[in-house]
Amino acid sequence: MIDVNGVSVGYGDQKIVEDMNFHIDKGEFFGILGPNGSGKTTLLKAMTGLLPLMAGVITLKGRPLHQFSSRELATHVAVLPQISTEAFSYQVRETVMLGRYAHQKGFFKGTTDRDKEMVDKVMEQTGISSFQYRYLHELSGGERQRVFLAQALAQEPHLLLLDEPTNHLDLSYQKSLLDLIKNQTDQGTLTVVAIFHDLNLASLYCDRLLLLDQGTTKLLNHPEEVLKEEHIEEVYHTKVQKQAHPLVAKPQMVIVPEGSLTENLVLDERYMTLTEDCILYSAPFPLKCMSSGIIGAGIGWYSHFMNRRVPVDYDCRDYKQDMKEYLITKELDPSLSVGMMTALDLSNMICERFEMMGKSVFVIVTAGVGNAMDVSTSFQYDIDSKPGTINTWVFINGNLSDEAYIEALVTSTEAKVKALNDMEVRDKRNGNLATGTPTDSILIASSQKGEIEPFAGPITPIGKLIGKGVYEVTKKAIQRYMG
Numbered sequence: 001m002i003d004v005n006g007v008s009v010g011y012g013d014q015k016i017v018e019d020m021n022f023h024i025d026k027g028e029f030f031g032i033l034g035p036n037g038s039g040k041t042t043l044l045k046a047m048t049g050l051l052p053l054m055a056g057v058i059t060l061k062g063r064p065l066h067q068f069s070s071r072e073l074a075t076h077v078a079v080l081p082q083i084s085t086e087a088f089s090y091q092v093r094e095t096v097m098l099g100r101y102a103h104q105k106g107f108f109k110g111t112t113d114r115d116k117e118m119v120d121k122v123m124e125q126t127g128i129s130s131f132q133y134r135y136l137h138e139l140s141g142g143e144r145q146r147v148f149l150a151q152a153l154a155q156e157p158h159l160l161l162l163d164e165p166t167n168h169l170d171l172s173y174q175k176s177l178l179d180l181i182k183n184q185t186d187q188g189t190l191t192v193v194a195i196f197h198d199l200n201l202a203s204l205y206c207d208r209l210l211l212l213d214q215g216t217t218k219l220l221n222h223p224e225e226v227l228k229e230e231h232i233e234e235v236y237h238t239k240v241q242k243q244a245h246p247l248v249a250k251p252q253m254v255i256v257p258e259g260s261l262t263e264n265l266v267l268d269e270r271y272m273t274l275t276e277d278c279i280l281y282s283a284p285f286p287l288k289c290m291s292s293g294i295i296g297a298g299i300g301w302y303s304h305f306m307n308r309r310v311p312v313d314y315d316c317r318d319y320k321q322d323m324k325e326y327l328i329t330k331e332l333d334p335s336l337s338v339g340m341m342t343a344l345d346l347s348n349m350i351c352e353r354f355e356m357m358g359k360s361v362f363v364i365v366t367a368g369v370g371n372a373m374d375v376s377t378s379f380q381y382d383i384d385s386k387p388g389t390i391n392t393w394v395f396i397n398g399n400l401s402d403e404a405y406i407e408a409l410v411t412s413t414e415a416k417v418k419a420l421n422d423m424e425v426r427d428k429r430n431g432n433l434a435t436g437t438p439t440d441s442i443l444i445a446s447s448q449k450g451e452i453e454p455f456a457g458p459i460t461p462i463g464k465l466i467g468k469g470v471y472e473v474t475k476k477a478i479q480r481y482m483g
């Protein structure tokens with residue numbers, strides 16, 4: 001669709017963008033990223049044919065841009081520039097109709113039914129029909145942005161060039177605008193080049209991203225490749241953290257506010273309360289957790305950790321809701337809590353802190369092993385989910401990478417199995433050494449302070465502490481359970 005070959009461009013004799021080379025395919029959603037002043041708008045202006053090139057050539061459908069008349073170019077390309085706040089005296093509908101100019105034919109260039117239909121359609125799509133007879137200067141920034149987008153769409157372009165299209169738009173209009181455009185690129189009827197400041201929106205909607213650094217190409221690739229912490233930190237000179245979007249396979253980047261990493265309280269027994277009906281650990285700050293709790297499962301930040309004792313014959317259909325209500329009776333916010341259940345007498349709980357080389361972990365285990373089983377033979381039996389559970393909580397004073405979370409989980413599980421074996425806990429069905437119970441739960445919770453721990457297997461200090469800690473605490477908990 002569009003080729004940029006050896007392009008340098010700038011103002012006067014000052015080169016701003018240098019030696020750009022890329023090709024954008026028909027139907028592609030192409031994002032341009034970069035810090036303020038890195039040359040994004042200058043490059044986009046060059047692609048509209050507005051700025052004379054200092055070197056190189058830009059071709060649209062194989063023809064150099066400068067060979068198109070402005071009217072002819074307008075039938076192919078529409079532009080949504082950065083909208084300034086100057087006073088506008090046009091009516092909304094008139095403004096959108098201006099987008100039809102290049103399609104109007106003949107000496108008088110009258111408005112056709114097709115023009116009116118198109119204008120109505122794009123006003124509907126951008127949600128501006130209800131104020132089509134108002135004047136632009138009476139509108140909010142976001143409403144005005146949508147009017148100019150409607151004008152660009154009314155042009156029925158093959159290529160749409162957008163300079164910060166979501167600027168001024170609220171969350172819902174950001175999504176509907178980008179969904180609308182993405183739908184057209186997916187159908188192959190539109191190619192989009194858009195400048196983004198929001199890296200997360202760029203990641204969600206763009207097929208490829210061009211990352212500019214001081215007028216040159218830092219990277220041009222798929223979002224997964226471009227949005228790596230090291231690249232973004234190098235170009236934007238700010239600390240970011242990459243994480244997975246919870247529902248879509250696209251990376252998301254979050255900034256880390258100054259001062260949020262300074263507290264240095266050690267996670268230990270001070271924050272734990274044991275009563276007859278629950279073990280509650282209320283951390284002094286939110287912890288990043290990976291767990292299989294009844295609520296608060298998966299990865300998230302939580303402050304309260306509840307191991308609730310339920311009767312042996314507990315049978316609640318809606319146990320999630322039941323757990324939420326229970327937390328509320330304890331004056332805890334369910335959205336900040338991880339909740340687990342056990343039928344065990346909680347006086348059987350064991351907890352202990354383990355420390356080595358300035359690092360530490362605090363482990364809490366409740367081990368009801370009456371229903372213990374050998375996982376490798378579980379497929380042979382119809383196992384009901386009778387209470388009888390090992391709940392393992394590992395609180396880590398450290399800063400775990402994603403890999404380290406997974407390894408902490410593996411290390412804890414291995415240590416638990418070793419404790420069961422050494423305590424000769426057996427599967428009553430076949431006499432085999434047990435590996436766990438049918439309903440074991442685990443929580444890895446980390447303070448995320450200090451130096452990053454890239455791994456947490458038994459080769460690392462944190463892994464050694466988890467291995468020793470979970471093994472010893474589980475063994476003692478089994479011993480106490482067995483009396």
Ligand SMILES: Nc1ncnc2c1ncn2[C@@H]1O[C@H](COP(=O)(O)OP(=O)(O)OP(=O)(O)O)[C@@H](O)[C@H]1O
Pocket residue numbers: 011016034035036037038039040041042043
């Ligand atoms: N009309 C102009 N005349 C001279 N210099 C300009 C002009 N427009 C922009 N510049 C300069 O070119 C450089 C790049 O500007 P450009 O607008 O392309 O950056 P950008 O990456 O789009 O920035 P932002 O994120 O702030 O919108 C800046 O240093 C800017 O001052």
